[in-house]
Amino acid sequence: MAAHLSYGRVNLNILREAARKELREFLDKCAGSKAIVWDEYLTGPFGLIAQYSLLKEHEVEKMFTLKTGRLPSADVKNIIFFVRPRLELMDIIAENVFNEDKLHSTRDFHILFVPRRSMLCEQRLKEQGVLGSFINIDEYILDLIPYDGDLLSMEYESAFRECYLENDQTSLYHTAKGLMTLQALYGTIPQIYGKGECARHVANMMLRMKREFAGIQNQILPVFDTLLLLDRNVDLLTPLATQLTYEGLIDEIYGITNGYVKLPPEKFAQKKQGEASKDLPTEPKKLQLNSAEELYAEIRDKNFNAVGAALSKKAKIISAAFEERHNAKTVGEIKQFVSQLPHMQAARSSLANHTSIAELIKDITTSEAFFDNLTVEQEFMTGVDTDKVNTYIEDRIAQKDPLIKILRLVCMQSVCNNGLKQKVLDHYKREILQTYGYEYILTLNNLEKGGLLKPQTSSRNNNPTIRKTLKLWMEDANEQNPNDISYVYSGYAPLSIRLTQLLARPGWRSIEEVLKMLPGPHFEERQQLPAGLHKKRQQGENRTTLVFFLGGVTYAEIAALRFLSQMEDSGMEYVIATTKLINGASWIKSLMDTPEAQMH
């Protein structure tokens, strides 16, 4: 089911198994038949831990979505609520339970809080007078969820907003806890590096938590050599830029949620010979995207411009493999051919799917709108005319393009220029408010608070220095056979990944000056290992770094890190963790406030 999790450098299946074990234990606590009432947000992440079959084995017979009103009828002994600790959900649960009590039902109620129970929520249930109805109130500690062999995410949507806008560091506490769980399974991580306020806070909490467990020696040989904690606000630019890798573009255009993408069905219509073409399917085509699919693992991190060639190469290999059947003469040879058929057929259907997706994407990337947008982005990234009002942005506003797109561009210009002149900023803001509505004044305010949009305060713009020192713009990015991470944005090398790369070699000491220009402190901590656990490294053995992006990471950044892992002389392999997988649009959206007018 999840074999692809164990192929990587670090076997992340251990983490998944630990999570499954805990789930089973909880389910067994509630003896008898069960129905689960889901907080809808949790179903996606949970799907990565356990399929329905596991639940079924533990007598889960029905599943519902948490809704106001009455629970659907189900002939089960236990009702279990799987919820995030949110007050508004408590009110719904209370209503459900209250209605059930009116029916004098004899069912047992349980709550499982994910990822942590909360005093406030229990208090709320108490106020509503239903706390006593619950037999088990438990927590299911699910902080880091394995998304792929080298990728962990907390899928904590509001992490960036909470940290930078609301000064609420709950997500960082969960992060630290998640890292402690990880260390319990994979050994203490001897070295911790970090950049940014949040990174500092997480590291402090980790060290503190370690003291709390003082005495319990972790006897596991460390799997990770280094942990690098990076604040998203150290690199605000990267997520704003349009990702140009295959996976990045799928995410930009269709959005990947919990490892699945929903695509327009037209391209995927089944064409069976001899059958009259049936009605076109109307349901979107849902595909799972991860490294379990051989072809996808091969092409997802490529620049989109290199995907076509890869697909046609693959097509040739597959058709050659099918042609083999003509060469099969003896019974033995035929038998061998047949035994490979399922694998070949899977490869063929995977190829068909990705060819269709690539066609869909190509329609968009070859459009002039896409090209114009990209041109402006690249101008900003290279520092061209970032201090003036941009005509393209004005035009797009006049044409009422989606607001998120506009905000993305304006923020990008502001970030690239280290703030906009007051006059320029006000002009953009007025344009946006007049065109999209005054209610967006709150959103603009949020973006300013988060530092994505800001007036220029000092005349000094550090961006050219940073760009030059870190080589953030590479003039001749090779998209087909990349030799530098800048291929993921066709020229722009993500700052976050450059920092990671330079930490491995030659070390941050070489870029002290630039680090000081970026927000937040940078630091290094060491965690003592018990004697005897110091790794004896084989010659030529790579080191492993866990890079944790606090506030989100994009697929293009992940691709760049995978590229670094694969570079022969890098000597470092990366495992990626984050609070949330994001792209520019989903990120900006999480920072928006859109009050809906009650008046009509």
Added chain:
Amino acid sequence: MAPGALLLEAHREYEKSSQKADEYLREIKEQGMLAEAVRQCVEAAGHEYDSNTQKSLLRAASFGKCFLTDFSPEHFVATCRELRVLNAVRECSVGLPLTHTQFKQMTLQVLIDRLVYRQFYQLAIEICRYLKIPDFQGVSRVLKHWAACKVQQKELSDEAIARAVCLKVGDSLGVSYSHIAAKAFECGRTELAIKLLDSEARSGEQVPLLLKMKRSQLALSKAVESGDTDLVYMVVTHLKNEMNRGDFFMTLRNQPVALSLYRQFCKLQEQETLRDLYNQDDDHQELANYYVATSYREKRLDSRLSHLQSAVDEYNKAKNEFASKATEDEMRLLRFQKKLDDEKGAGLMGLSLQATMETLLMLGLYKQTDQLYRDFKVPDKRYWWLKLKSLAEKEEWEELEKFSKSKKSPIGYLVGGSSPQLAPTILFDFFNVKNISCASSSGLCGGLHQEK
């Protein structure tokens, strides 16, 4: 004669360097009883009280062992260790004359408990260390009792006790400082309890006790330090019920993290309190945002406008000129929309300025559109785009021509040379293909991008 006795005898002869030792040994070996003989000696030693006899029996066993190839030494070693412990507790100063059988029956745990109850802490700890009992069941448990007893010593100062406890307990696993502190608190030594709690690493244990001791401020700062949001909420809720509002707000003010969390809570649950909080902090910017957000929840225009007016006032106080101006504009727009909705049933309420103008153009209300354009200082460029597009879509060529003559277009019209009379047709085509962006970038309409 039992083989064990014979072995003891053999050893005695051996000590005397007598060849009889060999004779006896052979006799035991011939019967194949050497292993049994050793076992008997060890067991006999266990039951002995006199340490000299214990020694000679054990020496005999050790002697016999030498002639056995695969004899497991465990029983022997264990007995030696246990005897040492038993001898120690049999000392007259302790006075526990336990037999080996009794000891086995009651288990080591119980023995340690008894020693602890009789306050032989030192001995208990040494026994634990000697027998290598895991800290959790051994040393830590003893230390816990010791500390609990220590805090009750009235003649010692808080300072001295805290120091002594910390020195001994250190970072020992399984000794909970909060447990010791709770004990101290029970004995009425709150100050000592607080000192001890300082050494507690687990905030989850620290905070509830501090609350119990009514040290709410300290509890709050410890909770904040831990980073555990739930813990902070726990203290905040406690404080809220315990203090009057003013003091509560003041307390929060000194703890920015707690204050932010409380604001988060208020955003969801107590909007009014949120306003009071901003008010207290003179946070005019946030207060203004609060009023803006509130205005959208209002169902009636006048109350919506009054909230917006409050927002304008606050933005002014926050010296946020742009926002106050924008909010004034919003109010003006709402009033305008209301007026036109009443007069013409235009259905404008809630639309953005741009959408309002668009609707007005669709309705042919050109004068009103122009009024908005002037009143709101809509940039020419955007206005021209809007008006040209709308008029072209409506095929209002006359109006379009009138408009084109009114002022020089900031976005140009066409490729140079074409007469203005032709403009509508070409514009019309060009909008219908919905290719505005392509056209503008491909240079078809060179004038489109010219700066005004």
